[in-house]
Amino acid sequence: MILSFFEGFLLGLGAAVPLGPINILIMNEAIKEYKSAVMIGLGAMSSDIIYLFLIMLGLVAFFKQPYILNSLSFFGAIFLIYLAYGIFKSRNNKQAVGQVSKKNSYSKLYIKGLTLTFINPYTIGFWLSVSGFVVSKELEMFSTLFGMLSAIALWITIMPYLVHRSKHRISPRVSYWINIFSAMILLSFGLAMFVNLLSNLQT
Numbered sequence: 001m002i003l004s005f006f007e008g009f010l011l012g013l014g015a016a017v018p019l020g021p022i023n024i025l026i027m028n029e030a031i032k033e034y035k036s037a038v039m040i041g042l043g044a045m046s047s048d049i050i051y052l053f054l055i056m057l058g059l060v061a062f063f064k065q066p067y068i069l070n071s072l073s074f075f076g077a078i079f080l081i082y083l084a085y086g087i088f089k090s091r092n093n094k095q096a097v098g099q100v101s102k103k104n105s106y107s108k109l110y111i112k113g114l115t116l117t118f119i120n121p122y123t124i125g126f127w128l129s130v131s132g133f134v135v136s137k138e139l140e141m142f143s144t145l146f147g148m149l150s151a152i153a154l155w156i157t158i159m160p161y162l163v164h165r166s167k168h169r170i171s172p173r174v175s176y177w178i179n180i181f182s183a184m185i186l187l188s189f190g191l192a193m194f195v196n197l198l199s200n201l202q203t
Contacts (some may be wrong), residue, residue, distance in 0.1 A: 012152045
């Protein structure tokens with residue numbers, strides 16, 4: 001059981017730590033307010049839990065069909081580009097550091113994290129790989145899942161806290177370039193998803 005938890009914890013870190021769209025959003029929001037960043041992380045984690053349940057119920061095979069994956073890629077790319085535009089548009093926002101926009105309610109931030117993770121086809125691929133790994137190593141399922149979720153929960157609370165604690169070192173000019181950089185990264189993820197979609201459609 002302990003080994004399964006530890007293996008799951010490492011898998012959870014493997015899912016949560018790499019720099020991707022969700023971590024970019026979390027860090028960008030953490031500069032403004034800690035709770036806002038955590039809500040995005042909780043939304044993403046909720047999406048992971050949904051996929052985990054679908055895997056356990058054997059329903060995730062439905063999402064492996066090409067037209068489903070292609071649809072998720074299309075909407076995922078559109079959503080990423082939309083998020084990139086939103087961050088780029090707010091690059092000159094004078095309240096970027098230390099203040100929260102009234103437009104961004106916690107529920108909207110939660111839904112943003114949930115949606116971005118759920119419509120990302122790479123999320124499906126990751127959790128399918130994880131399920132295969134768990135079966136191949138004969139790990140205890142629930143201990144492994146608990147380890148994974150513990151690692152993800154730890155990351156989405158500690159990482160934004162560290163970013164938020166360092167916000168006093170971030171000047172408005174630096175915040176401006178952080179927004180530009182974040183928007184460019186999200187845009188690149190969206191365009192890469194489009195390229196991958198076109199490649200899949202041609203094969």
